[in-house]
Amino acid sequence: MTPHTLTPAVARRDSTSESRVALVRPKKPLRWITTAAVAAAVVGLHAVAIEGTDFKPGLLVDGWKGMAAFIGDAFPPDLSWEKTLRPGLEATLVTLWIGLLGTTLSVPSALLLAALAANNTSPHRLVYQAARAILSFFRAVPDIVFALIFVTAVGLGPFAGVLALICHNTGVMGKLWAESMEEIDAGPQEALRTAGANRIQQVANATLPMVVPQFVGLLLYRFDVNVRSSLVLGLVGAGGIGLLINQSIKSFQFDSMLTHILIVLVLIIVVDQFSAWIRRRLAA
Amino acid sequence: MPLSVHGLRKSFNGRTVLKGVDFSVAAGELVAFLGANGSGKSTTLRCVMGITNPDSGSISIDGTALETLQGRELQQARQRMAMIFQKIHLVPRRTALDNVCAGALSRIPTVRSLSSLLLPADVQQEALDCLDRVGLADRAFDRVGRLSGGQQQRVAVARALCQRADVVLADEPVSALDPHAAEQVMALLRELAHSEGLAVAAVLHQPDLALRYADRSIGLLHGSMTFDLPSTEITADHLDTLYAPDRDVSDRDVSDRTQAA
Ligand SMILES: Nc1ncnc2c1ncn2[C@@H]1O[C@H](COP(=O)(O)OP(=O)(O)O)[C@@H](O)[C@H]1O
Ligand SMILES: [Mg+2]
Numbered sequence: 001m002t003p004h005t006l007t008p009a010v011a012r013r014d015s016t017s018e019s020r021v022a023l024v025r026p027k028k029p030l031r032w033i034t035t036a037a038v039a040a041a042v043v044g045l046h047a048v049a050i051e052g053t054d055f056k057p058g059l060l061v062d063g064w065k066g067m068a069a070f071i072g073d074a075f076p077p078d079l080s081w082e083k084t085l086r087p088g089l090e091a092t093l094v095t096l097w098i099g100l101l102g103t104t105l106s107v108p109s110a111l112l113l114a115a116l117a118a119n120n121t122s123p124h125r126l127v128y129q130a131a132r133a134i135l136s137f138f139r140a141v142p143d144i145v146f147a148l149i150f151v152t153a154v155g156l157g158p159f160a161g162v163l164a165l166i167c168h169n170t171g172v173m174g175k176l177w178a179e180s181m182e183e184i185d186a187g188p189q190e191a192l193r194t195a196g197a198n199r200i201q202q203v204a205n206a207t208l209p210m211v212v213p214q215f216v217g218l219l220l221y222r223f224d225v226n227v228r229s230s231l232v233l234g235l236v237g238a239g240g241i242g243l244l245i246n247q248s249i250k251s252f253q254f255d256s257m258l259t260h261i262l263i264v265l266v267l268i269i270v271v272d273q274f275s276a277w278i279r280r281r282l283a284a
Numbered sequence: 285m286p287l288s289v290h291g292l293r294k295s296f297n298g299r300t301v302l303k304g305v306d307f308s309v310a311a312g313e314l315v316a317f318l319g320a321n322g323s324g325k326s327t328t329l330r331c332v333m334g335i336t337n338p339d340s341g342s343i344s345i346d347g348t349a350l351e352t353l354q355g356r357e358l359q360q361a362r363q364r365m366a367m368i369f370q371k372i373h374l375v376p377r378r379t380a381l382d383n384v385c386a387g388a389l390s391r392i393p394t395v396r397s398l399s400s401l402l403l404p405a406d407v408q409q410e411a412l413d414c415l416d417r418v419g420l421a422d423r424a425f426d427r428v429g430r431l432s433g434g435q436q437q438r439v440a441v442a443r444a445l446c447q448r449a450d451v452v453l454a455d456e457p458v459s460a461l462d463p464h465a466a467e468q469v470m471a472l473l474r475e476l477a478h479s480e481g482l483a484v485a486a487v488l489h490q491p492d493l494a495l496r497y498a499d500r501s502i503g504l505l506h507g508s509m510t511f512d513l514p515s516t517e518i519t520a521d522h523l524d525t526l527y528a529p530d531r532d533v534s535d536r537d538v539s540d541r542t543q544a545a
Contacts, residue, residue: 187373191440194333195447196363196390197397204398205386209375 070254077262078255088244088260092267095240098158099227099271102165103219109170114177120189121181121203135178138171147233161238165226173222180214181207213282220275227271231264241267285347286311286483287332287365287451292341294327294507301327302338303507309451309483314474316498316515317487320527324507325487329453333367345451363390366444368454368486372436376429380420380439383428384411387446407446414445417480418472434465441472452476454486458493466490470497491523 049055078084115121116131146164154160188206197205234242241260248257288308294301302324309315317325330336332343334350343350345361353361366387374383382400388407389397396402415421418438420431428436437457444452454473458466470486474497477484488494494501495515503510503526511522 187369187371188375190335191367191369191373191443192386192389194335194362194367195387195443196359197386198389198394200394201389201392201397205378205382205389206375209378212377 073252074254074258076255077258078253079259084256084259088241088256088263091234091239091241091244091260092263094158095230095234095242095264096227096267096271098161098165098230098233098238098240099223101162102169102226102230103173103223105162106166106169106173107219109166110174110177113170113174114181115203115208117174118178118181120184120186121199121207123199131174131178135171135174138167139175140171141168143168143229144232144236147236147238151237156237156239158239161230161233161240164233164238165229168229169222169226173218176218176222177211177215180211180218184210184214216282217279220278224271224275228268285309286345287485288344288347289328289332290342290344292328292331292343293339294324294331294336295339301507302331302341305341305504305507305509307502307509307512309485311450311483312477312481313499314477314484314486314497316494316501317485317504318491318494318501318523318526319504323504323526325504326455327507328504329367329455329485329487333365333453334362335367359390363447364449365451365453366447366449368437368440368444368452368457370456370459372433372440372460374428374436374440374443377427379425380415380428380431380442381408381411381424383439384414384442384446387411387414387443388448390447411442411446414442415439417445417476418442432465433461434468437461437465437469438472441469441476445476449482451483452485454484456487456489459489466493473497491518494518 113131113135116123116127117135119128122128122131143164146167147160150160150163154163184207188210189202192202192206230238230240231242231245234240234244235246237243241264245257245260245264248254248260285308290306292302292305305324305328307315317328319325327336331338331341345364348361350358350361375386378400382403385400385403385407388410392404392407396404412421412424415424418441420435420438420442423431423435428439431439440457441452452473457473458469461469470493473484473486476482477499486498488498491501495518498515500513501515501518502512503522505526510525511518513522
C-alpha cells in the first residue's frame, strides 16, 4: 500500500504524522535517590563483610608454595586396591546409602508436615502456623549439627548420619513440597469440595495427584543434595567416604585422599545423571 | 421443582453484583443463562452451589429451603447439586474412572478414598456406568490428560452423575471447546435433562447454542434478570439489550474510554 492510499485512521498510526496523544511519562523524582541509597548500602555492606572475614587475597599469593606442595604430594593418586581403592569404594557405597535412606525415610514426615503447612490443604490456621514453625526449625538446624547430636546418642557411624539427614531433609523437603502444593491449580480441589468431599479426600484425590511430578522432581533433587551432604557428615564421624577423606588428611596420605576425592567425583556425576534422567522421563 | 431461587442478592466490596435474581429449574429441563461478561452469571451459580455466600435470598431444593437446614442435612441437600466448570477441573494425571469415582467421595469412608486401589468395587462399577452414559466407557482407564477437551468435559459430566446429582449447574461448560465438541456436550446436557429427568442450568457464551439446545433462557444484565422465556420466544431485541454496547454511566471502565476518545 502506498502512503496516499491510506485511510486517515491508518495514517494516524504513522510515527511521522502528528500524534493526538502526548507521550508524557509520569515523573518519579525520588527514583535516583533510591537507586543511590541502595548502591551505597550494597557497597557499605561489602566493606564490612570484607573486614569481618579477614578477606586478604595477598595471603593466598604468599601461601602458594604450601598449596603446591600439598597438591604435589597428592599426585599421583594412590590406586592400590587393598589399601585405598577397596575401602574407598565400600565407604562410597555407605555414603550413597546414607543419602538414600536420609531422603526416603524423611518422605512420610515431610509429606505430613507439607500437607499441614500449605494454605490450601491445611485444616486450620493454627495447625498451619505450627507446621511452618516445625519445618523452619528442622531447616534452620544444619544437618551437621544434627549429626553431632546423634553421634552422642547412637555413637559414631552411618546410622547417626541417616538420622541427621532425615531431620534436616524433613524441614527442607516439607517446605519445598508445601510451596509446590500452594502453587497448584485450586480448581480440581474446589470441584471435589462442591461434590461434598471432605478435606482429606480433597487432598488425596485432587491436590496430591496433581503435584506428583513436582514432588518427585524435588525428591530427586534432595537425594542429589543429600548424597553430597552425607560426605560432609562423614567428616564429623558419621561414616562413609567423608570419614576416609578426613583420616587420610590427618595421616598426611594425600595420594589416598586424592583417590577418594576422584571416587566421590564419579559418584556425584552418576547420581546427578540418574536424577536428571528420571526427571526427563517424568516431564515426558 | 428441583431448584428454585428467590431474591438472590450479592455485593462485593459495596458493589452490587446480583440485584435480586429469581428463577427455577424443573426436572427434565435445560435452562440457559445469557448475559455479557460481568453480568453476574457465574456469581449466581456460585451462590446457588454455596461456593459464594449470598447476602440474601432463598434457595430451595425440592421445596426445602437450604437456609432452614444445618450441618449434615444441609450438606446432603447441597450434594444433590453438581457443578460443571469451564476449566473442567479434573485431575489430568488420573484415569477417567478415578476422576468419576471422585464424584462419589461423600458416600465413601475416608480411609477407602485415600487411593484408587481402595475404592469400593460398587463405586467403581457405578462410575463406569456413568462413563457409559456419556459415551466414554471405552476410555475409562485412559489418563484424563490424554483425552480431548470435549471428552474431558464429558468425563466431568460423568463425575456429576456419579455424585447422583439431580440438579446440574454448568458455568460456561463449552466455552473452552471447539465447535464440534461444544455441540456434543450441549447435546449430552440436553439428553440428560430430557431423558434422565435432571434439572440442568448452563451459563452459555453463545446465544445460538442457548436457542438451539435450551428449553428456556434467562437474560442477566448488570445483576438483574431482563427475561425468562422459552427459547423459542427469544428475539434479536432480547439479545441486543444484553450485549449492546454499554450505555450505563455507572460502569466506569466504559465511560473512561468514551471520554478519552
Ligand atoms: N470474588 C469476587 N470479588 C469481587 N468481585 C467479584 C468476585 N466475583 C465476581 N465479582 C464481580 O462480580 C461481577 C459479576 O461477575 P461474574 O458473576 O463472574 O460475571 P459473569 O459470570 O456474568 O461474567 C463482576 O464485575 C466481577 O468482577
Ligand atoms: Mg462467568
